[in-house]
Amino acid sequence: MIYSAFRGELFKFVRRPAVWVLVILLLALAILLGYAITYLFDTFGSSSSSQGLPPGTTITDFKVALYPENFVKDTFTTWSVLGGVFALIMGVLVQGSEYGWGTMKTLYTQRAGRLTMLFGKIAALAVLVLVMVAALFAVDAASSTVIALIDGKTIAFPGADVIVQAVIAGFLIYGFWAAFGFALATVFRQSAMAIGLGLAYALVVELLIFSLLRGFGGKVVQQIEQWFPIANTNYLAQSFGEIKIKGISAGAAPFANATHAVLLLLLYVAVFVAISAWLSRRRDITS
Amino acid sequence: MAVLDSPTRAIDAARRPPPVGVGGEKVVETHGLTKRYGKAIIAVDGLDLSVYRGEVYGFLGPNGAGKTTTLRMLLGLIGPTAGSARVMGAAPGSSASLVKVGAIVETPAFYPYLSGYDNLRLLATYCGVARGRVDATLAEVDLTPRAHHKFSTYSLGMKQRLGIAAALLKEPELLILDEPTNGLDPQGMADVRNLIIELGKGERTVLISSHLLGEVELMCTRVGVIRKGKIVAEGTVDQLRGAATLTVRGTPEETARAILVGEVGADKVKAMGDATFSLVVDLQRTAQINRHLVEAGVAVSELHADERSLEDVFMELTGTEGGL
Numbered sequence: 001m002i003y004s005a006f007r008g009e010l011f012k013f014v015r016r017p018a019v020w021v022l023v024i025l026l027l028a029l030a031i032l033l034g035y036a037i038t039y040l041f042d043t044f045g046s047s048s049s050s051q052g053l054p055p056g057t058t059i060t061d062f063k064v065a066l067y068p069e070n071f072v073k074d075t076f077t078t079w080s081v082l083g084g085v086f087a088l089i090m091g092v093l094v095q096g097s098e099y100g101w102g103t104m105k106t107l108y109t110q111r112a113g114r115l116t117m118l119f120g121k122i123a124a125l126a127v128l129v130l131v132m133v134a135a136l137f138a139v140d141a142a143s144s145t146v147i148a149l150i151d152g153k154t155i156a157f158p159g160a161d162v163i164v165q166a167v168i169a170g171f172l173i174y175g176f177w178a179a180f181g182f183a184l185a186t187v188f189r190q191s192a193m194a195i196g197l198g199l200a201y202a203l204v205v206e207l208l209i210f211s212l213l214r215g216f217g218g219k220v221v222q223q224i225e226q227w228f229p230i231a232n233t234n235y236l237a238q239s240f241g242e243i244k245i246k247g248i249s250a251g252a253a254p255f256a257n258a259t260h261a262v263l264l265l266l267l268y269v270a271v272f273v274a275i276s277a278w279l280s281r282r283r284d285i286t287s
Numbered sequence: 288m289a290v291l292d293s294p295t296r297a298i299d300a301a302r303r304p305p306p307v308g309v310g311g312e313k314v315v316e317t318h319g320l321t322k323r324y325g326k327a328i329i330a331v332d333g334l335d336l337s338v339y340r341g342e343v344y345g346f347l348g349p350n351g352a353g354k355t356t357t358l359r360m361l362l363g364l365i366g367p368t369a370g371s372a373r374v375m376g377a378a379p380g381s382s383a384s385l386v387k388v389g390a391i392v393e394t395p396a397f398y399p400y401l402s403g404y405d406n407l408r409l410l411a412t413y414c415g416v417a418r419g420r421v422d423a424t425l426a427e428v429d430l431t432p433r434a435h436h437k438f439s440t441y442s443l444g445m446k447q448r449l450g451i452a453a454a455l456l457k458e459p460e461l462l463i464l465d466e467p468t469n470g471l472d473p474q475g476m477a478d479v480r481n482l483i484i485e486l487g488k489g490e491r492t493v494l495i496s497s498h499l500l501g502e503v504e505l506m507c508t509r510v511g512v513i514r515k516g517k518i519v520a521e522g523t524v525d526q527l528r529g530a531a532t533l534t535v536r537g538t539p540e541e542t543a544r545a546i547l548v549g550e551v552g553a554d555k556v557k558a559m560g561d562a563t564f565s566l567v568v569d570l571q572r573t574a575q576i577n578r579h580l581v582e583a584g585v586a587v588s589e590l591h592a593d594e595r596s597l598e599d600v601f602m603e604l605t606g607t608e609g610g611l
Contacts, residue, residue: 001382001415008412016400102396106453109362109390111414113382284365 001112005120035143071144072166076237084177091181096191133170173233183272206230236261312340319370330356332516343487345507346496353516354496389459395450399439424452443470536563536589
């Protein structure tokens with residue numbers, strides 16, 4: 001019966017305009033922000049744009065980030081958090097809209113039990129996230145190819161193993177975000193609050209507060225931060241390496257390794273699924 | 288021969304449909320079913336309810352009496368605070384129960400971006416029903432012409448009809464319908480009423496909640512009246528209405544009394560004063576009683592039947608006035 005629930009959810013995703021809008025917007029932004037605007041900036045940027053760059057580099061040197069050999073690293077650099085927000089919204093909408101429309105009672109009065117419906121929904125959400133991640137990498141690969149062709153550069157992609165690992169890592173990162181959104185929507189039984197609090201947590205707690213505290217606490221703050229989920233999405237993204245401009249790496253090495261990040265993200269996903277399952281099973285459906 | 292026959296008889300008995308109506312198989316059974324919200328609010332208070340196979344059972348009560356809460360508990364949407372319930376022989380909300388139950392609870396809820404057809408197709412996927420049923424149920428509720436329009440464009444009446452179609456999709460043995468004619472125009476209400484009467488024929492059981500007395504009176508074979516979470520009366524509509532009375536006013540008063548006592552017995556004649564009497568009597572005897580009074584020289588100045596409507600009974604039982 002989980003398979004029936006799973007098929008039903010996929011049926012809804014395919015026909016739901018909001019799903020298409022989110023995916024298309026993510027991919028359009030990936031092309032536009034990630035490649036088109038960056039390429040124009042790196043190509044036609046004024047001399048003042050080169051201020052603050054590493055010594056011996058110009059803004060045009062940064063175009064190397066847009067070429068196929070760096071498309072995996074570039075995708076992670078640009079989209080691990082920004083794309084995560086899209087995945088969060090997706091997770092919220094998949095569950096929160098059911099409360100908004102009152103369709104939870106319709107779902108729960110069909111044949112399958114509550115947990116069956118929930119796990120069917122989560123399985124379908126996982127497929128949707130995987131499609132999002134795969135499409136994002138595909139679009140970035142295609143964009144980087146176009147740019148390499150325009151600049152007359154050699155087209156050299158990372159190895160297939162790296163690409164597969166990247167898709168899996170991206171799936172875990174976006175899976176975390178989606179599970180976070182799903183759990184928030186289950187807790188608050190609505191979409192608006194879940195999206196608002198999800199974004200507030202990501203932007204304020206993990207990004208703003210930790211970056212401010214790092215200025216004071218340094219390593220102590222990083223040791224605390226390594227147990228927080230968004231920091232671990234960054235560790236996992238950074239584990240694919242930094243883009244080097246003329247041999248110079250701009251960022252620091254991740255504080256924790258990929259294994260730490262994977263295990264912690266899996267733990268967070270499991271906790272979010274468990275919370276959603278527990279609440280879905282216990283709570284009254286009153287609307 | 289008897290020994291050889293007995294296994295065959297046993298198989299025949301097993302195949303034979305169970306008896307329908309009161310005394311038959313209980314498809315809904317609750318014992319002390321209670322739902323509290325906090326300490327102050329008791330939505331359903333120790334409800335004992337039995338609905339038998341083949342009945343169209345009307346669950347009647349004013350707004351806030353606990354009808355919807357009870358139905359939600361029977362569907363497993365909300366859990367009881369105390370007491371127990373069995374629906375189709377299984378725990379409410381379990382797969383074993385839900386597979387045999389079709390339901391509408393309050394306003395039917397569907398996906399606004401899907402058409403009526405796709406909404407039903409989706410439900411058919413969830414409950415493992417062949418897609419062919421979708422067309423059949425849409426036709427049954429007369430929604431075929433708008434089947435491929437989005438649910439969000441439907442009128443309230445169309446949404447209600449789609450809800451009924453969804454409830455029928457599984458060809459359920461038990462239909463639980465919460466205010467199924469809400470939002471329908473008079474023609475729509477009549478159509479749904481007739482549909483429910485049709486659906487209630489045979490072995491299918493219908494448990495319908497309503498505060499529309501006329502609706503219940505027309506559709507239901509048995510009625511339970513709920514007030515403040517408790518069943519305050521239960522029976523057929525006729526049983527609830529009780530015996531009719533006949534009011535007679537005639538002079539001379541003593542002659543009239545003698546004739547009436549002779550007709551129905553002293554215990555069924557009640558003097559109301561001013562030469563008026565109230566009789567508990569089969570109303571079909573009205574003409575005969577009138578003739579006897581006239582033949583005895585009684586001048587009959589008033590003669591009318593007093594039949595309590597279900598509304599009178601409802602008001603009396605629930606302590607509500609109007610607003611229904």
